Amino acid sequence: MKDGIDWAEVGSGGRFENIVSILLSTLYPDSQRIDGSGGDGGRDHQLVTDNKKDYWQSKYFLHRLRESATRKRQVTESLITAAAEQPDSWTLVTPMIPNPEELRWFDSLQPGYPFPLKWRGGDWLDARLAEHPAIVRHFMGANDQYVALLRELKQEQDAMVDGLPAAIDRLEQLAARMDHANPFYRVDFSIENGKVASASLKPKYPGAEKDFPIETRFDIVVESAQAEDGLRQRVADAFDWGEAVDIPAANIRNLNVNAPHGFAITDGSADISIGAVAAEAVQLSLQLLVQAPEGRRVAALPFHLAGRTHGAKGITLRGVDLTGMIRVRIRAEVAAGRVQLNIRSGTPSQGILPGTLLPALRFIAAASSPNTATFSIQGVPTGVAIELPDAEPLEPRYVEFIEGLARLQDVTNFPFPVPESWTNKDEYELRRAIRLLNGERIRIGAGPASFTLVRSAPDMAATISAAEFHSVAIPAFDPYVARICGHDIDLGDYTHYVQKARITSVELPENTGYRVTIDPDAGYGIEAALGVKNQPPGQPAVIE
Incomplete structure (x- = not known):
C-alpha cells in the first residue's frame, strides 16, 4: 500500500476535486460537495451552519503559478464569485505547496475582502490524508x-x-x-x-452514498398474475414515490450489486429491502373540501402537512388532522398534472374533546363516492377535483353518541374527553338528556308517586279538591342530573308532569302542607321536562 497520493498520477477530470471533497466531508461531516454542473459559485465544497458559511475551492495546480498565465486569473475569478455569497471564510486547496512569492501574491488579495483567505497546499493535504488512509487506499487502488x-x-x-x-x-x-x-x-x-x-x-x-453509490440490478420473478401485480405495484411505488418495499429472495434473480469490496454481489439472490426515502420536514397547512355531485360543500377539514418526499414520478405530501385520527397522502405527478388523494382513518388521540372530534367524523362520513374532493395548500386553491373511492361507512351509533356528547357539553359547560369505551346504558342516558335539552318530555316512572306541597302552592285548594283531573305539573326541588360515562351532569331545574291522574292527599301536621299521591292511568306514567313552568300537557307520554 502506498503511504500517500502521488498527485502527478491523479490527473485532471475532477479526480483531484473528488479526493479533496471526500477528505473535507470526512473532516467536517456536516459539510457538502457543490455540484458544479451549473457553475460552482466559486467553491467546490461548503460548510453552512446557522451562523457561518465556510467555502473551499479546489484547483489542480501541480506546478508554479507563473508557468500558466491563466492560473492567477482562475483563482481571482473564483474568489470574486464566492465573495458575492458573503462567506465567512474562503480556502484555496492545491496539490502544489505555494512558495513565498506565491503566498505574497495570495496575501495581497486579502485587503479586498472582509472574510479570511486561506491556502492549503500539498503538505496540508498529505498530513490530513495520513490521518485518513482509507481515502488513499480507495483512490490509489490499494484495497x-x-x-x-x-x-x-x-x-x-x-x-x-x-x-x-x-x-x-x-x-x-x-x-x-x-x-x-x-x-x-x-x-x-x-x-x-x-x-x-x-x-x-x-x-x-x-x-x-453519492460519492460512492451502491448500484443494484436484479430481476423479479413471480408465480401468479395476482402476485405479480401486487409486487410490481409495491416496487413501482418504491422507485416512483420513495416508498419502502421488501422483496423475498424467492422472487429475486440475477442480483448484481456494485458496492465496496466484500459487499459486492454478482449473479446472486438475496432478500432485498428498499427503505423509504427520508422525508423532508415541511410546515404547511392543508384544507380538504368535500363536495356533493351537484357542487354543494358537505364537509371540510384542516390538516397539517409535515413531510414531503420526492420520487421519480413526483412529490408526496403527508399530513394529519388536528385529532390525529385522519391521515392524508397527496401524490402529485407534476409532469402529467395528476393528483392522487389517499385518506386513512384510525383511532383519535386520547384526551380529545367530542366537539373537536365531531368535524373529523363528519368529514369521514362524507369523504366517499360519489362525492369529490378539492384542496388548498397555504390558503391557495389547487383547482383540482379528485374522485373519492367507496368507503366503509361509519357506525351511526358511534357518530350519534359523539354528536350527543358535543351537544351536552356545549349546553352544560361540562367538558370531558371522549371515553375509550361506553355502555348501552351510557347511550340510553345520553339520548334522554338530549331529548330534555330539545324541550321534550321523558318518562321517569310508572307511578304512583308522592310529593309534598306547601300550603301556599298556587291553586292548591282546587288541585286537591279534585279526585281526578286531566293533568298536573309539579316542580322538582332538586336539579335533573344525568349520569353518563361516570360523570354526573347537572341539566338544571325540571318539572314532573302527570296525565290522567288520580290524586289523594293528606294534610301534614301543623298545617305545613299536603302530602299528595299521584297515580297515573295505565299507559301514561310520570314524565319530566326541563324548566319549572306549570305548562299545559303536551302529547301522550313516550313509553321507553
Whole structure:
C-alpha cells in the first residue's frame, strides 16, 4: 500500500476535486460537495451552519503559478464569485505547496475582502490524508488490506470459538479496522440469538452514498398474475414515490450489486429491502373540501402537512388532522398534472374533546363516492377535483353518541374527553338528556308517586279538591342530573308532569302542607321536562 497520493498520477477530470471533497466531508461531516454542473459559485465544497458559511475551492495546480498565465486569473475569478455569497471564510486547496512569492501574491488579495483567505497546499493535504488512509487506499487502488479484513470477518462469524462475549470485542476491533479502510462507509453488525445475523454498510457522512453509490440490478420473478401485480405495484411505488418495499429472495434473480469490496454481489439472490426515502420536514397547512355531485360543500377539514418526499414520478405530501385520527397522502405527478388523494382513518388521540372530534367524523362520513374532493395548500386553491373511492361507512351509533356528547357539553359547560369505551346504558342516558335539552318530555316512572306541597302552592285548594283531573305539573326541588360515562351532569331545574291522574292527599301536621299521591292511568306514567313552568300537557307520554 502506498503511504500517500502521488498527485502527478491523479490527473485532471475532477479526480483531484473528488479526493479533496471526500477528505473535507470526512473532516467536517456536516459539510457538502457543490455540484458544479451549473457553475460552482466559486467553491467546490461548503460548510453552512446557522451562523457561518465556510467555502473551499479546489484547483489542480501541480506546478508554479507563473508557468500558466491563466492560473492567477482562475483563482481571482473564483474568489470574486464566492465573495458575492458573503462567506465567512474562503480556502484555496492545491496539490502544489505555494512558495513565498506565491503566498505574497495570495496575501495581497486579502485587503479586498472582509472574510479570511486561506491556502492549503500539498503538505496540508498529505498530513490530513495520513490521518485518513482509507481515502488513499480507495483512490490509489490499494484495497488488499480491506479484502483481507472482510475475509477475517467471515472467519470470525463462522468460528465464534470463544462464544459471543469474547467474539464481540474482536468483531468491534475488526469493524474499527474496516472503518479506517473505507472512506465512504462504516460496517454495522446485527446480532441475533448469539450470532452475527448481518453486516451492513452505513454512510460515514452525508452524501457518501453519492460519492460512492451502491448500484443494484436484479430481476423479479413471480408465480401468479395476482402476485405479480401486487409486487410490481409495491416496487413501482418504491422507485416512483420513495416508498419502502421488501422483496423475498424467492422472487429475486440475477442480483448484481456494485458496492465496496466484500459487499459486492454478482449473479446472486438475496432478500432485498428498499427503505423509504427520508422525508423532508415541511410546515404547511392543508384544507380538504368535500363536495356533493351537484357542487354543494358537505364537509371540510384542516390538516397539517409535515413531510414531503420526492420520487421519480413526483412529490408526496403527508399530513394529519388536528385529532390525529385522519391521515392524508397527496401524490402529485407534476409532469402529467395528476393528483392522487389517499385518506386513512384510525383511532383519535386520547384526551380529545367530542366537539373537536365531531368535524373529523363528519368529514369521514362524507369523504366517499360519489362525492369529490378539492384542496388548498397555504390558503391557495389547487383547482383540482379528485374522485373519492367507496368507503366503509361509519357506525351511526358511534357518530350519534359523539354528536350527543358535543351537544351536552356545549349546553352544560361540562367538558370531558371522549371515553375509550361506553355502555348501552351510557347511550340510553345520553339520548334522554338530549331529548330534555330539545324541550321534550321523558318518562321517569310508572307511578304512583308522592310529593309534598306547601300550603301556599298556587291553586292548591282546587288541585286537591279534585279526585281526578286531566293533568298536573309539579316542580322538582332538586336539579335533573344525568349520569353518563361516570360523570354526573347537572341539566338544571325540571318539572314532573302527570296525565290522567288520580290524586289523594293528606294534610301534614301543623298545617305545613299536603302530602299528595299521584297515580297515573295505565299507559301514561310520570314524565319530566326541563324548566319549572306549570305548562299545559303536551302529547301522550313516550313509553321507553
